[in-house]
Amino acid sequence: MKANPGGQIDLREVVGRDEVIEQIWDTIAQQSIRMNAERRIGKTTIIKKLCAEPRSGWVPIFQDLEQYHTALEFAEAVYGEVDRFLSKWKRTAHRTKKFLESIGGTEIGGKLKLPKFDRNAPWKEILTKSIEDLVEERDKHDERPLFLWDEVPYMLASISTRDGERVAMEVLDTLRALRQDQGDKGLRMILTGSIGIHHVIHSLKRQNYANSPLNDTFPLEILPLAQAHARELAAKLVAGENIPTGTPDELADSIAHIADGFPFYIHHIVKAIKLSGRVASPELVEEIVSGQLLDANDPWELNHYRERIPVYYGKEDEAAVLGILDGVAVRDAPVSISDLLTELKNMGLLSDREHLITLLRLVEQDHYLSRDTQGHYQFRFALLKRWWILSRGL
Ligand SMILES: Nc1ncnc2c1ncn2[C@@H]1O[C@H](COP(=O)(O)OP(=O)(O)OP(=O)(O)O)[C@@H](O)[C@H]1O
Numbered sequence: 001m002k003a004n005p006g007g008q009i010d011l012r013e014v015v016g017r018d019e020v021i022e023q024i025w026d027t028i029a030q031q032s033i034r035m036n037a038e039r040r041i042g043k044t045t046i047i048k049k050l051c052a053e054p055r056s057g058w059v060p061i062f063q064d065l066e067q068y069h070t071a072l073e074f075a076e077a078v079y080g081e082v083d084r085f086l087s088k089w090k091r092t093a094h095r096t097k098k099f100l101e102s103i104g105g106t107e108i109g110g111k112l113k114l115p116k117f118d119r120n121a122p123w124k125e126i127l128t129k130s131i132e133d134l135v136e137e138r139d140k141h142d143e144r145p146l147f148l149w150d151e152v153p154y155m156l157a158s159i160s161t162r163d164g165e166r167v168a169m170e171v172l173d174t175l176r177a178l179r180q181d182q183g184d185k186g187l188r189m190i191l192t193g194s195i196g197i198h199h200v201i202h203s204l205k206r207q208n209y210a211n212s213p214l215n216d217t218f219p220l221e222i223l224p225l226a227q228a229h230a231r232e233l234a235a236k237l238v239a240g241e242n243i244p245t246g247t248p249d250e251l252a253d254s255i256a257h258i259a260d261g262f263p264f265y266i267h268h269i270v271k272a273i274k275l276s277g278r279v280a281s282p283e284l285v286e287e288i289v290s291g292q293l294l295d296a297n298d299p300w301e302l303n304h305y306r307e308r309i310p311v312y313y314g315k316e317d318e319a320a321v322l323g324i325l326d327g328v329a330v331r332d333a334p335v336s337i338s339d340l341l342t343e344l345k346n347m348g349l350l351s352d353r354e355h356l357i358t359l360l361r362l363v364e365q366d367h368y369l370s371r372d373t374q375g376h377y378q379f380r381f382a383l384l385k386r387w388w389i390l391s392r393g394l
């Protein structure tokens with residue numbers, strides 16, 4: 001197995017995800033899922049594996065929604081997939097086609113040709129009718145359609161910019177209505193993406209959107225690889241890259257440990273060891289990780305953890321969030337809310353306890369921090385803490 005950080009890996013080389021994949025198939029029998037997890041943890045890899053190796057009775061459809069910027073583009077893309085599936089069975093999406101005729105549109109080979117619309121493009125009808133057509137046809141064959149939608153929050157943010165927030169909210173509401181109307185006929189969705197979906201909904205809520213459009217879906221958190229699996233991945237990559245080492249077990253252990261179980265970082269470390277051309281040891285791993293964390297080119301894309309702060313929490317809370325993370329990073333032991341509050345007050349960054357608690361909850365939800373049994377805060381990932389200290393000069 002070769003190191004391929006960030007690339008599309010062969011699905012036979014996916015390590016350590018069998019258990020969560022079983023949980024997903026068990027859950028999806030009852031309910032749609034929203035997959036919430038830190039970036040680069042391996043979400044896309046998991047849903048690609050779900051798509052390639054479905055449990056019997058399921059017909060998965062994978063779509064990367066990053067490329068769609070309007071609700072109409074999304075609806076047309078869903079129609080295209082539905083048409084592709086139905087034509088395999090020599091069937092057509094008759095509801096959608098009838099609707100198209102009624103508005104003077106046509107369709108050739110899965111591509112829609114719509115009349116010109118000044119506004120109010122009929123995306124909702126196309127989306128709803130396409131999915132209804134698919135569900136109805138699959139039902140006849142005792143099969144259940146499963147949409148695997150990657151980069152949902154990214155698309156919603158684009159729709160919000162291009163079509164307006166109201167349309168982004170309507171997309172969420174339409175998907176929820178579809179889950180409700182078609183759920184008992186077998187329709188399911190798995191929604192995920194590299195941006196926290198709660199942030200997109202939070203910003204829509206600021207525009208008076210009162211619904212909770214995803215609370216019918218099961219929130220599934222994808223965790224880093226368990227240590228044994230992280231070790232397995234490290235060992236396979238070291239062997240696959242023919243890296244010389246006198247201590248293969250200790251080497252795999254040290255890579256797995258320092259990478260906090262993130263497969264992406266494991267691939268990166270092995271790649272960097274390979275490029276160094278040196279005999280590998282735990283000491284070399286340590287040296288390489290220090291180098292990568294300080295590398296101005298940011299090969300592990302860690303700067304994202306800093307850059308997204310104003311985007312996620314707003315300019316107005318940026319300084320307070322940085323103060324919180326700095327305060328937690330410089331301590332060896334977990335810190336209490338009261339101690340943090342005193343410190344932030346003294347620095348003039350934040351004075352209200354409730355506000356601090358709200359921000360702490362948000363940064364916890366975004367995987368920066370976690371709480372110990374006493375409710376004290378610490379960095380969730382040692383690697384992120386280490387990078388934070390270096391990059392902030394703490
Ligand atoms: N289970 C795994 N086994 C081996 N390697 C993996 C596994 N999961 C992820 N990887 C590696 O990590 C990289 C990132 O994985 P992936 O793209 O699935 O993450 P993601 O969570 O979708 O990231 P993003 O948040 O950027 O969308 C892959 O290119 C691959 O190198």
Ligand SMILES: [Mg+2]
Binds near residue numbers: 043
């Ligand atoms: Mg991804």
